[in-house]
Amino acid sequence: MTTHAPQGAPPSGGKQSLNKTESNMVLTGVRSQRTVGDLFRRPETGALVGTVTVFIFFAIFGGAQFLTTGGVASWLNIASELALIALPVALLMIAGEFDLSVGSVVASSSVTLAVVSGVYGMPQIIGIIAALAVGALTGFVNGIIVARTNVPSFIVTLAMQFALAGLTLGLARVIAGSTSVPLTPDPVFKALFGTLINGQFEVAIFWAIGAAVVVVWILQMTRAGNWIFAIGGDSQSARAAGIPVPKVKIALFMSTAIGASLVGIIQTMLYNGAQTGSGQSFVFNSIVAVVVGGVLLTGGYGSVPGVILGCLTFAIVNQGIYYTGWNSDWAQLILGILLLVAVLMNNTFRRLALSGGGRKAASAAKGA
Amino acid sequence: MTTPLLTLSDVSKNFGTNQALSDISLEVNPGEVLCLLGDNGAGKSTLIKILSGVHKPSSGTVEVEGKPVVFDSPKAASDVGIATVHQYGGTFPLMSVARCFFVGHEPTKGVWPFKYFDKKAAGEITVREMQKLGITRVTDGSRLTGALSGGERQSLAIARAVYFGARVLILDEPTSALGVKQSTHVLRIIMHARAQGIAVVFVTHNVTHAMAVGDRFAVLIHGKKADDFRKGERTREQITDLMAGGEAMAELEAELAELTGPVQTTP
Ligand SMILES: Nc1ncnc2c1ncn2[C@@H]1O[C@H](COP(=O)(O)OP(=O)(O)OP(=O)(O)O)[C@@H](O)[C@H]1O
Numbered sequence A: 001m002t003t004h005a006p007q008g009a010p011p012s013g014g015k016q017s018l019n020k021t022e023s024n025m026v027l028t029g030v031r032s033q034r035t036v037g038d039l040f041r042r043p044e045t046g047a048l049v050g051t052v053t054v055f056i057f058f059a060i061f062g063g064a065q066f067l068t069t070g071g072v073a074s075w076l077n078i079a080s081e082l083a084l085i086a087l088p089v090a091l092l093m094i095a096g097e098f099d100l101s102v103g104s105v106v107a108s109s110s111v112t113l114a115v116v117s118g119v120y121g122m123p124q125i126i127g128i129i130a131a132l133a134v135g136a137l138t139g140f141v142n143g144i145i146v147a148r149t150n151v152p153s154f155i156v157t158l159a160m161q162f163a164l165a166g167l168t169l170g171l172a173r174v175i176a177g178s179t180s181v182p183l184t185p186d187p188v189f190k191a192l193f194g195t196l197i198n199g200q201f202e203v204a205i206f207w208a209i210g211a212a213v214v215v216v217w218i219l220q221m222t223r224a225g226n227w228i229f230a231i232g233g234d235s236q237s238a239r240a241a242g243i244p245v246p247k248v249k250i251a252l253f254m255s256t257a258i259g260a261s262l263v264g265i266i267q268t269m270l271y272n273g274a275q276t277g278s279g280q281s282f283v284f285n286s287i288v289a290v291v292v293g294g295v296l297l298t299g300g301y302g303s304v305p306g307v308i309l310g311c312l313t314f315a316i317v318n319q320g321i322y323y324t325g326w327n328s329d330w331a332q333l334i335l336g337i338l339l340l341v342a343v344l345m346n347n348t349f350r351r352l353a354l355s356g357g358g359r360k361a362a363s364a365a366k367g368a
Numbered sequence B: 001m002t003t004p005l006l007t008l009s010d011v012s013k014n015f016g017t018n019q020a021l022s023d024i025s026l027e028v029n030p031g032e033v034l035c036l037l038g039d040n041g042a043g044k045s046t047l048i049k050i051l052s053g054v055h056k057p058s059s060g061t062v063e064v065e066g067k068p069v070v071f072d073s074p075k076a077a078s079d080v081g082i083a084t085v086h087q088y089g090g091t092f093p094l095m096s097v098a099r100c101f102f103v104g105h106e107p108t109k110g111v112w113p114f115k116y117f118d119k120k121a122a123g124e125i126t127v128r129e130m131q132k133l134g135i136t137r138v139t140d141g142s143r144l145t146g147a148l149s150g151g152e153r154q155s156l157a158i159a160r161a162v163y164f165g166a167r168v169l170i171l172d173e174p175t176s177a178l179g180v181k182q183s184t185h186v187l188r189i190i191m192h193a194r195a196q197g198i199a200v201v202f203v204t205h206n207v208t209h210a211m212a213v214g215d216r217f218a219v220l221i222h223g224k225k226a227d228d229f230r231k232g233e234r235t236r237e238q239i240t241d242l243m244a245g246g247e248a249m250a251e252l253e254a255e256l257a258e259l260t261g262p263v264q265t266t267p
């Protein structure tokens, strides 16, 4: 305690010009010290290790087929559809909430599009808007219930998952008389959502890249990103700091549901119709991808590159197994082990990130 | 007589049937440290939650510069310059110190939709403000807050309150988890804020800490204001007795004497 500011120092209220020279000196001195150690303090380091490991594993055991364009396309397609849901789910999880209703949102949006444009014959743009509206509304309802009541989002969205699945199935049977509703996509929309580039790569890959850019911008570069971290870190303190916690949460629930709607639209255009049971696997797959990607299950920590790596890891295991010639049952086993290892590894990396300071820091890192 | 910055008149708060505060009247003046003393569950945290807009009083009024106010949210309180560092939390362990410092007040650059959080400026300001308060170990705004010591974290929270123009700084037991050295540091920061004309409300169990920095004192017992005095008007023993509930302390001593045998005062 030697550099105490003089008593006569001007009150430091609000905007002051920076003392450039002084602070720059300090900062450059530190920047040059960045080392390999810092790499291990990033949230996505564990995820990167995971992706590289499974890639090498299947490159060895999957044979040459795994590395052909067809092989690459197979897991890129899976990863892209998953990323469209997992990216917003990651934002939501960083803010400390879950969304288990994404599965039913995929199905209900898909069925909505097929019913509006297939059964009722309305222009497909109307069907698409209706599908997105179903997602937006579902997300809004999830968000407002979580924000207004103290019911955990785990329960609220689980209830939504069941209710919406039932509603979709019921209405599909009443309106279309079947659990599968066909639709012949307009060429424009087929090209935008459901075409296979080079006969192999889904356009969803571009949607996923777009989504990743938007999400990384929001999380890392905007005020809202800082609010998301703060809400997940400690929502009471975030509220006390003047952050509109309910609004942010509602927006996040809407974004996960809209991501799921987009996947519903993509699948409808890709497979020329809707199935009431489609999309249910996204509920757990998105959580696996996000957690493997280094997002803390209890909120407050995570990164977009990590989540993308998580999606890739999931997709590589999911598809790579077919190239090994082994029974695909083993993929589930690998994913299960991977999830556990990822969480343990991420805990270690987070503890490292908190190291270099007080002893108390380590205790904050405990618990996934 | 100038009007006090904050005036509480007959403020009560009940949670259901639990009367946490009854008829509390207090004044907070600029450049003064008001120490709120009291045992666990006395209602200290509840009182400051009313001042900081977390709870609304069940009855009674809060005035800012003589004008009655009702805070609908913590933001409403912080808008009039009341900054609070709550007992648990206030900083986010897994966020960088710069992100933490600017939560809710992020500086931005550029135009919408490309308006972005100016993390460079945030980092520089954070490091500078913390260094002003003697936290010289933090030289990089991207350090995680969780890697700071308890005292450094308190300092970060206080630094941000002062930086964002707090007129009233409320600290709920800022020294309770700290060792001697770090407590001294926080006390020094309190005096620093006081010297800048900020009104400080300092909640503590520790009579020594209170006596070191306090100008005025209020003791709460079971939600009631048991005493209210200025610096030098009470001895340390009187304050300790009050906090322990007066007679309770004498009783305890008698009890202990029974258990351990009479205390030998002369060899
Ligand atoms: N949100 C709440 N709901 C119900 N009762 C509450 C609530 N907050 C506080 N109380 C009750 O009000 C009383 C005063 O609590 P408060 O937290 O203000 O005490 P305190 O003086 O800050 O104690 P400590 O020194 O332990 O922090 C306690 O009996 C407590 O149980």
Ligand SMILES: [Mg+2]
Pocket (backbone or CB within 6 Å): B044, B045, B046, B087, B172
């Ligand atoms: Mg308390």
